[in-house]
Amino acid sequence: xxxxxxxxxxxxxxxxxxxxxxxxxxxxxxxxxxxxxxxxxxxxxxxxxxxxxxxxxxxxxxxxxxxxxxxxxxxxxxxxxxxxxxxxxxxxxxxxxxxxxxxxxxxxxxxxxxxxxxxxxxxxxxxxxxxxxxxxxxxxxxxxxxxxxxxxxxxxxxxxxxxxxxxxxxxxxxxxxxxxxxxxxxxxxxx
Ligand SMILES: C[S@@+](CC[C@H](N)C(=O)[O-])C[C@H]1O[C@@H](n2cnc3c(N)ncnc32)[C@H](O)[C@@H]1O
Numbered sequence: 001x002x003x004x005x006x007x008x009x010x011x012x013x014x015x016x017x018x019x020x021x022x023x024x025x026x027x028x029x030x031x032x033x034x035x036x037x038x039x040x041x042x043x044x045x046x047x048x049x050x051x052x053x054x055x056x057x058x059x060x061x062x063x064x065x066x067x068x069x070x071x072x073x074x075x076x077x078x079x080x081x082x083x084x085x086x087x088x089x090x091x092x093x094x095x096x097x098x099x100x101x102x103x104x105x106x107x108x109x110x111x112x113x114x115x116x117x118x119x120x121x122x123x124x125x126x127x128x129x130x131x132x133x134x135x136x137x138x139x140x141x142x143x144x145x146x147x148x149x150x151x152x153x154x155x156x157x158x159x160x161x162x163x164x165x166x167x168x169x170x171x172x173x174x175x176x177x178x179x180x181x182x183x184x185x186x187x188x189x190x191x
Contacts, residue, residue, distance in 0.1 A: 007106040007151050008065045011050065015068030018051050025054040025101065029176070033128030033184040034058075034097055036173045041126070043095045047085045047117065048103025052078045054130075060099055063088065085113035090120040097121075101130040104161075105146075105153040111164060118168040118187060127170055127185040133158050138179040158183065 011018070034041045046055035049062030052073030062073040062080045070080040083089045085100070085107045098117040107113045117127045133139045134155035146153040156164065158174065161183050165172040170185030 005106075005108050005152060007153070010151065011064075011106075012066040012068040015051060015066065015072050018069070018072065019053065022053055025057050027057050029130065029180075029182065030054050030057045030099065030101065030128075033099075033126055033175050033182055036175070036184045036186050037097065037126040038124035038186065038189045039096055039122060041096045044097045044099060045081075045088075045090065045095050045120070046099040046101065047088065047113070048100055048106065049073060049078075049080075050103070052076045052080075054099060054101040058099070060097075084108075086116060088116045088120050092119055093122045095120050095122065096125045098125075098127045099130075100127070102132075104129055104131050105155045106151065110154065110156070111167070114164055114170075114185075115168045118170050118185070121170075121187040123187055124189040125187050127165065127187075128175075129161065129165070129183050129185075131156065131161060131181055131183070132179055133177070133181045135159075136179045142179075 044060035046060040047063045049055045050069040052062050055062045056076050063083050065084050073080045086109045135157040143155050162172045165185035173184040176182040
């Protein structure tokens with residue numbers, strides 16, 4: 001498996017406590033990017049899905065390299081696949097939507113992960129990224145705090161994330177701006 005970063009080891013250890021400290025995922029925030037899809041959204045994977053906090057809202061399959069996080073997601077009744085965002089163990093064009101919630105900044109290679117998300121999407125499918133904008137005051141504070149506690153996090157600004165999504169061949173659709181932002185990438189439907 002590709003990912004063996006300190007962040008993954010940390011989440012493996014933190015898994016039993018993770019849900020005690022994190023608020024439940026907001027149903028509307030998780031779902032609204034799906035409305036940009038040009039197809040029905042049934043097969044959904046949540047990459048860096050952790051304990052299944054967001055995946056449980058939409059019944060997504062959790063993809064995460066941290067064993068402990070996958071165990072928590074299975075406790076929630078979710079399907080899990082241990083794997084890294086940079087080498088998704090899914091065939092080309094095999095899913096309708098890829099979710100990445102509060103996780104992209106932890107990935108070893110964010111550009112490779114976005115390219116992998118684009119590869120596994122069916123035409124008309126959507127990548128939905130929920131992230132924190134480094135250009136906001138709270139975004140800068142979060143980036144500094146994650147560094148202080150030892151995470152190897154790297155945050156995009158909204159403009160950088162839009163450009164990164166476009167660079168992997170998806171049509172970027174900003175859905176929410178602010179400290180917490182949602183940027184969607186739509187895989188063009190074949191004519
Ligand atoms: C802050 S947690 C977010 C979990 C979940 N998405 C949520 O919103 O609660 C970040 C997750 O990213 C995972 N992660 C870190 N590096 C990864 C990688 N290269 N590929 C896939 N997941 C990774 C961690 O194991 C962890 O579960």
